[in-house]
Amino acid sequence: MKAVVAREYGTHEVLAVEDVPAPRPGPGQILVRVRAASLNPADLRMLSGAERASAPLEFPHVPGNDFAGTVAEAGPGVTRFAAGDEVFGLGMPRPAAAAAALVSSPPSLTTGTVAEYAVFEADAPALALRPAGLDPVRAATLPTAGLTALPLVRADAFGPGRTVLVVGASGGVGTAAVPLLAATGAHVIATAAGGDGEHVRGLGAAEVIDYRAADTAEAVLERRPDGVDTLINLVLRGDDVLEAARAVRPGGRVLTIAFPAPERDDVRIVLTDARPGDLDALAAKALDGTLPPPPVRTYALDDAVRAYADLATRHTAGKLVVLP
Template identity: 60%
Template sequence: MRIMKTTMRAVIADDYGPPERLTVGELPIPRPDRGQIQVRVRATALNPGELRLLGGELREMAPLSFPHVIGGDFAGTVTEVGAGVTRFRVGDEVFGLGLPRHLRGLAAQVASPPSLTTGTLAEYAVFEADTPGLTIRPPGLSVEHAAALPTVGLTALPLIRALEHRRGDVVLVIGATGGVGGVLVPMLAAAGVHVIATASAGDGEYVRGLGARETVDHRAGDTADDVARRYPKGVDAVVNLALPGDDLADLARLIRPAGRLLNIVFPVHDPLSFTGSDLIVETLFTAAVPGDLDVLAEQALDGMLPNPIGRRYLLAEGARACVDLLRQHTRGKLVVVCDDEA
């Protein structure tokens, strides 16, 4: 599949700053080196962490280079393979995730070998071929659904494993209306866990549709007090998908002895806040284990994981999608369609 043109459309950052400074412009189409593949991106899903990197919060630990193309989750078609690549062929339908190439150290914590990309909010992107962060998209799984699964699904699976839950356990999920919640809550519900989900009054029906048995309106009062009234003997675990680390200590009082408090939010909590407590407190991050993307695809095809897409945008609207993600209340995943075939 030969590419005749030499430039592509992409959502571009020229420097650190807020998402309002992003633009849709033209850049050279990236070409694969040895061990890499080029993909015609058909859809990509946005994640808040990518935009926080752009805001400069982690500039010293994870510096960016510019121009920078946003995006890591994707689904698309392999259009070129570099030397030495045997895992994929031109024409393969693939999906997965990647981190910016200059964040190789951080990417190594997500997948081994690291999953790297030139940026997926673009018509074309290049990825490392030999990584568990990429896999074949099975027939029947739509492009958009596949693009929405990688980061949230590969965050939910480590949480599921760390919970070591049993059928009938009561688990409070903080921030259930976001992308990770859209995968985690159905997984827990399918395992027979009694999920209490925080959600505003307008989102209650949505999270119950995901499988939550109860909801707590975090805008109407104190979440910890509300749950404590319902469960005076405590819950088995709390999973935090939204609150900053400093707010977790109050939630710890809800958990039964030897229960678990799991967190995915950065910056993380102060360990001294839980000194002496009979709890397992752990922060987990996205991790691509071989085979996990295939598990997520199978669960989506089986109907266990509903389509998590909250809003769709065209690539020409990609900069606005980034602004909406950070500035508006969103439900589920925001997906950008990068061509007319998706």
Template identity: 60%
Template sequence: MPVTITMRAVVADDYGPVERLEVRSLPVPRPGPGQIQVRVRASTLNPAEVRVLDGSMRDLAPLSFPHVVGRDFAGVVTETGDGVRRFAVGDEVFGFGFPESMANLAAMVGSPPSLATGTLAEYAVFEADTPGLALRPAGLTAEHAATLPTAGLTALALARAGEFQPGDVVAVIGATGGVGSVLLPLLSTAKVHVVATASPVDDGYVRDLGAAEVIDHRAVDVADEIVRRHPDGVDAVVNLALPGDGLVGAATAIRPGGRLLNIVFPVPDAAAFRGKDLTVQTVITSAQPGDLDLLAAQALDGSLPAAISRRYPLADGVRACVEFLNEHTRGKVVVVVAEDEEG
């Protein structure tokens, strides 16, 4: 009888609260044609992949069970399936992959869609020929690389949608999270004047990332404070935190002809902005060929610092998910699965 080789993974057996996750053994996934198997070194968490566990998003993002949590990763290729030419065993790689049950959603993000078996695990299998995977360059640690895919690709999509120019004034709502940790440096490098919302404890953090001004969203009405500081309005508001119905007030701080960019679901109702002279757009993560290489290069040259607030071993993967969902997070949370041989 063949021996089943197992691995540890953070697993959900059904929809429910995140506290019901388990770290347990599953069979190691094997790559099929066009796929690669990766020994995961590090994985990071994103809000959607944790919130989806309760079933509230099952129409948009269905899960099949048992479900291994996690999308972003860095690791080393350990096996390749038939027909794979892009990667070889021993290659250090990083990127992201949606579960196969979300293939329709993955197709909206990149083509061919990036699919995977779940990255809070010792091993994962990925489709090889997608823009959601890239070689990890020497000098870029696995932990830093794992912070880049979803947050970085979302930030790039926002920067492109905004078409920002040097000197533009852009307010970023919810600047302390994972997307903000990439977007603020991107805007700062482009010489955009960033007004970030953050609590006083995070003031220094967002300034280090590139914010020129900080507004304490707990102490004042953010839109009123923006207008007080910039009476003609800002060129754009980028929303990383508020639900759609909370953006009508924020729009009052935008100059005529400006932009309101959003990444949060549920999306704002377009009717709420009828008659206003502004562009309202919900931006989704987009993986274009070369984007991950671009992010890696910027991480290497220091323009995208490693914004890691907490690290957990895989054995504490459930605690990582619970605390990520229920506590304030600055930057990215990393689950360390295996030590990075390059440090």
């Protein structure tokens, strides 16, 4: 089969499209013919070696977590899925089993989704049947983004009368978090580059701040001198989070998904979390319009290395999706 492969740690430049043996499903596993694979910054972080101490990669390594596809074969003991089922979800590289256990129980692992075929653990709640009305590309954009946005929304008492600042609203997680927050009735202030502002408003943001044209905290405090109730940070790292946190009222909360995070009592790290039924709920919200589709750029598998280069070096709004 064709797959994107790395044979050593490095940047996107160590990736290549190669012919490699297709994986085989073992007991409790399914083999999926991948129809769409959505890229995530975490793919490049793993490749860089930043997680080497806790999750050393095995080479050759095929990147990719998010996918939509068709079950080609069910391994021994699998009863949840059968050949021909349309499925979607996410899996983490097998060396990252300890981290995957924090995402779902049982952990969701994969051989890598940016490939023609990938193997997954059948019973992981981070996998689900794809509804007929949800096309594969849209389904592939949902898992990591949606399963990170849902825990953020669950982490605070969002609702009418609450104000929330979302930093990094035009990225993959932001395009899921903003409409979910808006659906609670919270007043959403979002940051986005100038060209992405209208799209973020369309997702449900009541106000948009162009972070390239103004200091985010100062712009918020000009509008709301008492500050916002909650900051949701999707992109800033380290002390940059604290700069944005100046916009939070005394006693407010700071939620972040970006590492490293500042070590402060009012800063809470929120991890991707897959509970049973979450993917079904996200699919239903995508179908009923609660979760509008993000901007998507698609690439053929032969162009997947360029997709990772774009992810690494270009401003990306929405999601990049490879179509094996």
